[in-house]
Each structure stands twice: as structure tokens, then as C-alpha cells.
Amino acid sequence: MKNKSIVIINGDPESTFNEILIKALKKKIFRNIGFSIILVCSEKLLKDELKRLNTRINFQKFKSNNSLSKNNIYIVDVPLSYKNLSVKNKNFYIKRSFDVGLNLLKENSSLVLINGPISKSTFLKGKFNGITEYLAHRTRSLNEVMLIFNKELSVCPLTTHIAINEVTEKIKRRIIVNKISSINKFYKKFLGFKPNIAITGLNPHCETFVGKNIEKTEILPAIKILKKKKIKVLGPFSADTIFLKKKRKEFDVIVGMYHDQVLTPMKTIFGFDAINITIGLPFVRITPDHGPNYEMFGLNKSKPDSLIQAFSFLKKYVNKT
Secondary structure (H helix, E strand, O other), X not given: OOOOEEEEEOOOOOOOHHHHHHHHHOOHHHOOOXXXXXXXXXXXXXXXXXXXXOOOOOOEEOXXXXXXXXXXXXXEEOOOOOOOOOHHHHHHHHHHHHHHHHHHHHHOOOOEEEEOOOOHHHHOOOOOOOHHHHHHHHOOOOOOXXXXXXXXXXXXXXXXXXXXHHHHHHOOHHHHHHHHHHHHHHHHHHHOOOOOEEEEOOOHHHOOOOOOOHHHHHHHHHHHHHHHOOOOEEEEEOOOOOOOHHHHOOOOEEEEOOHHHHHHHHHHHHOOXXXXXXXXXXXXXXXXXXXXXXXXXXXXXOOOHHHHHHHHHHHHOHHHX
């Protein structure tokens, strides 16, 4: 990476992210992180949060990518009106933040993006299934991959935020091959090894039911192609047993056919001890594995664990590339 910088888009102004961010930046992990950090948010909102938490963080006005120093924090102010914080004004603020942040990333594609949580229902309004797909559209990326990363075990849903009755039509061998190839490439580049990857079936116990046999027509052919590419993948496995402790310890990544097939057991096992990494964009994108958490806003009770993990991951892996 030429310019080791992190762009942080703070997201929804009424989420707990500013509180979490401030708490994370005060932790030991941030010292000598090896990156410069560019915050894209309302400066007034951030200052008010610092005042409320009775703490200080030194940040400078962002001027250009060429004037950055590692371990320093910079801010690009995105104005926000407090007097009329309607859904319309919030959405304009969030979109403007993404516009600014993505322009920074376009200027230097080696940058890393962290974005705070955003309400999909009010911001995306059904136009995109999630922020992952929104960013893929904005960057014209065709093979985005959601990886919920934990150093012990990571998971990837082949399909993300779609209705369960739409899943079958989205499972194609080409998509399976592309996404698992991207995961393999990511692990080799940033973690330095080829991962052992398990892939689940779609149907209970991978059994054949009346109609399409997805395991036979799409999943098994994809596995054969991946093995020819020297990618360490096995399956399909029944989703109700692959997460048993003895079995899951054999793998670094479990790829499932739909969102809750892998995220439900992942969160049951690890809670929020994970980070959401989007692979396949022109940059490394990470978001903490939690939502806006509006009910906790202003209570000073939110924990920064997921964001600290994001910093730890960047410091340990991305900073070395």
C-alpha cells in the first residue's frame, strides 16, 4: 500500500458509532497503528460527542493525501443541521459522507474504508439489499463478497440480504467459484496462507427434493472447478452439523448458501466478536458487526470491541502488505 490511510465514514448521525469510535481511538491498539485516519463526518457532531464523553482527541483538518502522517487523525467536515434532523436531511448527510469518502478512495485505491452503521430501511429504501451492495454499485464492482471474519473461524453467505424464497435462483456455480476464489486470494494476500474452506448444501442434510437439485447441478460442479484451481475446499456439508466444535475446527471459513444459514451459528458461537469485511471492492472495506443501535444512543454504554477488532486486523494484516 502506497499511502496507508483509513477513511472512516461515521454513518448515521443518531447511531452509537461516534461514541464507539472515540472509545476505540483512546485504546492502546491505536497507538502506532501505522496508518493515518481520515474521519468523514460532521465536525460539530464529533465535538459534541467528545464533550459529552468528557474526553479529547486531537485531529487536524484534512488537506490532501500527500500531506498525511501516520498515526495522525484528520477530519473532513460534512455539515449537518441539528435543528431539522429529519429522515430526508439524515439521508442527505449520509449520502454526502459516502460521496466524499469514495472520492478520497478513488484518489488513492490503496486506502481502507471503515463505515459506521446505517439504517438500510431509511437510507437504501429497497434500492439495494445492503450497504455491501450499495458500495459495489457505487464502485462498479461485480463480485463483492461478505466475509464475517474471526481469526478462529470466518463465514461467508453466498447470498446476502434477500428473501429466503429467492435464494435458490441466485445459487450458480459461477458465483460460487468467483466468491470462493476471492476469499482464497484475500487470505493469501493478507493472512499469508491458503484457507481450508467448507461449503454447505442448500437443502437439509443436502438431500434431493422434488424440483431442482442445487447440490448436484451447481454446488458439486463448483467444488470440482475450485479443486482444479488448487483451492482447498470441501463439501457440500449439512448446515446443521458443520458448526459442531469438532467439525468446524477443521476449517478457516464456512461458506453457506444464505445469510442466516451461517450468520446465526456464527453469532451464537462468537457473539459480536467478529468484523464484517467486504472483499471484491477496489479497497479493503470493514464495518463493525452491529447496527445503528438507536436505543443506546447517548447512554455511554456501547462497547467498542468490534471496532477495536477492525483496528487490530488492519494493524496485524493489512499494514504488512
